[in-house]
Amino acid sequence: MSTTNIITPGQFAPDFELKDINGISIRLSSFRGSKPVVLAFLRGFM
Amino acid sequence: MRDHYQDFTARGAEIIAVGPNDIQSFQQYWANEKMPFIGLPDPEHKVARLYRQEVNLFKLGRMPLNSVLDGEGRIRYIHFGASMSDIPDNETFLNVIDQLNASSN
Secondary structure: OOOOOOOOOOOEOOOOEEEOOOOOEEEHHHHOOOOOEEEEEOOOOO | OHHHHHHHHOOOOEEEEEEOOOHHHHHHHHHHOOOOOEEEEOOOOHHHHHOOOOEOOOOOOEOOEEEEEOOOOEEEEEEEOOOOOOOOOHHHHHHHHHHHHHHOO
């Protein structure tokens, strides 16, 4: 079974907002117009 | 990426790491490993689902997913890991960032 990856190069990265480890809300789109972003999704740590 | 964070900031780039662990685990891990960049706990998998990060069926956790966005928020590089260790090396990310910076000048 293969899944289709809907996220493809050239499109805008879907925006989201999460709280960081200090409880401060970070919105991805707040980086627009400023700098490149490496967005990494971790495997998870134990 | 931790040990080469300066290579990224020197190029004007930021690193954001989203993970499935809860905030307490993140705080502990970030402190223990001295992680210098932004860590975003996503224990409800809201953002992981939004980006279709794949679940690892055989172990707890998720498959690595890595991307580079340009200064306008467009995805310029994306890599869906085929295994738990399928993570691009730093050079791959830095090359993409160098190309972005070169084309925006």
